[in-house]
Amino acid sequence: MRPALKSGLLPVWRDRDTLQIGIDPRRAIALAGMGQAVSVIGLLDGSRDREQVIAAASGQGIPVEATERVLTLLAAGGALDDFPASTLRAIPAPLRAKLAAELATTSLAHRDGDGGARALARRRAAIIRIEGDRRIGRAVARILSSSGVGQVQFVRAQTDCAAAGPPTAGTKARRAEPGGSAGRAEPAGSAGRAEPARVSRPAFVNQPDLVILIGRQPGELTMQLVRDRVPHLAVMAGEAIGIVGPLVVPGRTACLRCLDYVRAGNDPAWPLILAQIGRRRPEPPACDSVLAAMVAAQAAAQAMTAIEQAPTASPAANGTLELVLPDWRWRRRTWPRHPACPCAAHTVR
Numbered sequence: 001m002r003p004a005l006k007s008g009l010l011p012v013w014r015d016r017d018t019l020q021i022g023i024d025p026r027r028a029i030a031l032a033g034m035g036q037a038v039s040v041i042g043l044l045d046g047s048r049d050r051e052q053v054i055a056a057a058s059g060q061g062i063p064v065e066a067t068e069r070v071l072t073l074l075a076a077g078g079a080l081d082d083f084p085a086s087t088l089r090a091i092p093a094p095l096r097a098k099l100a101a102e103l104a105t106t107s108l109a110h111r112d113g114d115g116g117a118r119a120l121a122r123r124r125a126a127i128i129r130i131e132g133d134r135r136i137g138r139a140v141a142r143i144l145s146s147s148g149v150g151q152v153q154f155v156r157a158q159t160d161c162a163a164a165g166p167p168t169a170g171t172k173a174r175r176a177e178p179g180g181s182a183g184r185a186e187p188a189g190s191a192g193r194a195e196p197a198r199v200s201r202p203a204f205v206n207q208p209d210l211v212i213l214i215g216r217q218p219g220e221l222t223m224q225l226v227r228d229r230v231p232h233l234a235v236m237a238g239e240a241i242g243i244v245g246p247l248v249v250p251g252r253t254a255c256l257r258c259l260d261y262v263r264a265g266n267d268p269a270w271p272l273i274l275a276q277i278g279r280r281r282p283e284p285p286a287c288d289s290v291l292a293a294m295v296a297a298q299a300a301a302q303a304m305t306a307i308e309q310a311p312t313a314s315p316a317a318n319g320t321l322e323l324v325l326p327d328w329r330w331r332r333r334t335w336p337r338h339p340a341c342p343c344a345a346h347t348v349r
């Protein structure tokens, strides 16, 4: 193991003998009695194993016990990463440099003791497919790619081309797929609605770990994902509301159709409304640049949680994260599975 000071923390002196690692009290730790041993800090860059750190410090006249004490205190305070040597070999230096900010953030946010190496490995191995609205979709793809996700595939929405009535202003009808604050798939047995003419999905070459669906998607496509057991995250932005979720883990959490069953239970008119909105959307959408960016960032964050931890670890599993402008706070809404939903047939026991 190769101890390294967490790179996102800056050492500062509190007094002549007390070194503080980090600035914000929610991250920082203070080490007293550091006057003599401070040069140990400079040795903690992940290039030496523990014994080499102790030997190098001894060479600078620092007793072994003092070095060990500093290492112990830093580790106990969560300010130290231990890079396994194998991790260093597995991540090429240029890639580590490129993703340094990602590693530093992950390491601090999740208190990972490996400098974010495990999280990065999971990102590198992940395939995430994005379908739907191009503006938000591309923003999500950019964030995921720059975060180190191995494969990000962006597929333009079927509805981008098949779109929604005669375009009135050039390409505008292709740009956005806003959708309202509710509803995507129609509940079985509800008033039928005309599906878009082109709903066929290209077969997956490699099955993605996660599909991000941006905008309202035809019910049969989302049910296909349920049947194929592909986790998927729904994302909507319109009517000045951003919604990220649910994150559907087929057979384990509420699916998009479950939500419509719940809505139909709350609002008897919902099936009729749903039947009218399959291919209609307001133009222009009420999704400005700020809302699009906030929704894209939240979607990317939940995708990353799903990849690094587990899909069910995201607060968007059995829930939606919602931002209703002009509020600045995301709020979570819980959505249970609905016993009448066909997804019950795919339950994982």
Ligand SMILES: [Zn+2]
Pocket: 254, 255, 256, 257, 258, 259, 337, 338, 341, 342, 343, 344
């Ligand atoms: Zn369901």
